Amino acid sequence: MNVLVAYATRHGATAGIAERIAGALRGAGLPAEARPVDDVRDLAPYDAVVLGGAAYMFHWLKDATVFARRHREELADRPVWLFSSGPLGTDRVDAEGEDVLEAARPKEFDELTALLHPRGEQVFRGAYDPDAPPIGLAERLTRHLPAAQEATPAGDFRDWPAIDAWAEGIAAELRSGG
Numbered sequence: 001m002n003v004l005v006a007y008a009t010r011h012g013a014t015a016g017i018a019e020r021i022a023g024a025l026r027g028a029g030l031p032a033e034a035r036p037v038d039d040v041r042d043l044a045p046y047d048a049v050v051l052g053g054a055a056y057m058f059h060w061l062k063d064a065t066v067f068a069r070r071h072r073e074e075l076a077d078r079p080v081w082l083f084s085s086g087p088l089g090t091d092r093v094d095a096e097g098e099d100v101l102e103a104a105r106p107k108e109f110d111e112l113t114a115l116l117h118p119r120g121e122q123v124f125r126g127a128y129d130p131d132a133p134p135i136g137l138a139e140r141l142t143r144h145l146p147a148a149q150e151a152t153p154a155g156d157f158r159d160w161p162a163i164d165a166w167a168e169g170i171a172a173e174l175r176s177g178g
């Protein structure tokens with residue numbers, strides 16, 4: 001049972017989550033490796049796939065969505081889990097009273113759930129370092145706006161115990177016969 005943890009990241013936070021999931025799977029006795037989606041051409045060596053991406057402006061990073069659509073047949077044939085790395089800060093509910101993790105579910109997840117029938121999906125809190133060089137025009141232009149700064153508090157909010165627990169649940173499901 002060889003597991004691929006494929007990810008799309010812009011600033012590295014999602015890569016860290018993917019590496020952590022792969023490590024937890026290996027710790028549970030399953031061969032697993034984390035790889036950027038752009039490095040993966042062929043899913044044949046893998047029996048199961050965990051696919052993750054960062055959320056920006058309510059959307060999953062395009063590379064993750066493109067990967068999911070491109071490999072939809074192989075993915076639909078395997079146990080698949082989706083995750084998103086998104087909300088920043090520690091608030092449990094947003095200004096509208098909605099659960100922050102639910103509100104951060106990327107817009108693409110409805111389509112991808114219908115396409116891939118994942119065994120599970122999870123939104124994890126992310127990380128943001130405003131001192132890191134901006135990537136892309138939109139980030140460069142919006143970074144210094146007060147509204148953008150308020151919406152993107154600086155810090156590493158990744159919830160390692162939640163990530164480990166999710167990965168252990170995946171391992172248990174795969175070990176019990178997939």
Ligand SMILES: Cc1cc2nc3c(=O)[nH]c(=O)nc-3n(C[C@H](O)[C@H](O)[C@H](O)COP(=O)(O)O)c2cc1C
Pocket residue numbers: 008009010011012013014015054055056057058059085086087088104125126127128139152
């Ligand atoms: C400009 C900008 C827009 C963002 N938009 C969203 C968003 O719409 N939803 C969300 O959950 N997180 C959003 N985030 C938070 C990122 O998803 C979070 O920082 C993530 O962990 C980054 O992952 P990466 O380092 O792998 O790119 C945004 C962050 C920035 C800087």
